[in-house]
Amino acid sequence: MIFYGVVLVLLLLSFFSDRKKTLKALKIAWKRFTGILPAFVLMLVLVSISLYLLPHELVMKYLGEEDISRGMVIAMLAGSLTLMPGFIVFPLCGILREQGVPYMVLSAFTTTLMMVGVLTLPVEKQYFGIKTALVRNGAGLIIAVIVAVVTGLVFSEVVL
C-alpha cells in the first residue's frame, strides 16, 4: 500500500532528524486516536446496522426506479444514509448506467454519498459540534441537488 510507504518514509525522516519530536508526534497520534475512538465505535455500530437494513444490492435495485424525480429522492436518501467505499460504488454505478439508470440519478447518489454522512455524524459532531455538522451536511445536500441537475442537463436527460 502506497499510503503506508509514505507514512513510513516520513516517520523515518522525522526520526532521524529529531527523535524527541518524533516520539512526541507518536504520543499525540495515540492520544488523539484513543480520544476519538468511542465516536468511531458508535459510527461503526450505525454502519453495521444500516448495511443490514440497506444492503448494497437493495440500494442498487431502488436506484433503478423508472420515474426520474422519485429516483433522485431515493438516490439522495440512500447516499446520505449509507457508507460505501469508492471501489464498490463506482463499479456498481457503472452497471446501473448500462441498465439505463440516468446519469443524473447516479450523480445525486454518488455526490450525497461523498458529501452527506448521517452515519459519520457521531465523529463529525465530536470534532466540530452538532450545529456545524448539521449545517455542513445540509449544504452538502443542496450542492448534490445542483450537481445532479447540471449533470442531467449536460447529458440531456432533463431540459429546462
Next chain:
Amino acid sequence: MKARFSTVLFAVYSVFVVASLVFGFQPGKDIGNNFLAFTLSMLKILPGAFILIGLFQVWVSRKRVEKHLGEESSFLGFLWVLLLAGTTVGGLYIAFPVAYALYEKGARIQVVLAYLGFAAVSRIPMMIFEASFMGVKFTFVRLAVSIPLVVVSAVILGRYLKASNWKMTSPQ
C-alpha cells in the same frame, strides 16, 4: 453522561451480537459481520492517518499554517487545501481529524470547511475509479460544479458560524 450513553449502547449492541451468534439469529450475525468488516477496513487507514496528524503537529509551525491558511490568508489558501484533499485517503471520517488539526494550528474556518468539502468530492484515487467506470465527462461535470460550490458554501457557512459566536468543540 454522554460517554456513559455510548458505553451502554455499545454494551447492549455487543450482547445482542454475541447472543445472535450463540442462538444462531441471522440478522444479528450479519450485523456482527458488517461491524467486523468495516472495523478492519477502517483500521487499515486510521493508524497511518493519526501518525501523519501527529507529525504535522510537531513539525509544522502555527505561524506557517496561519500565514497560508489563517485569517490573513488569500484565496490561495483554498488552493492549498484542494491539493491536500486530493491526496487524502479513506473517506470523510479521515478528513474530520485532519480538518480539526488544521483548525487547531490556526487555519480559518472557511478554509477548514472547504477542505472537508474538497476531501469529499475531489480525492484523486477515488476520481480515477469514478472516471474509469462512469466516463471522464461525468467526473468532469461533477468536479466543475461541486468545487466552486464547496468554496461558496464554505465562505457563507464560515461567516454564519463566526457571526453566531460559534466555538470548535474539543474531541477529548
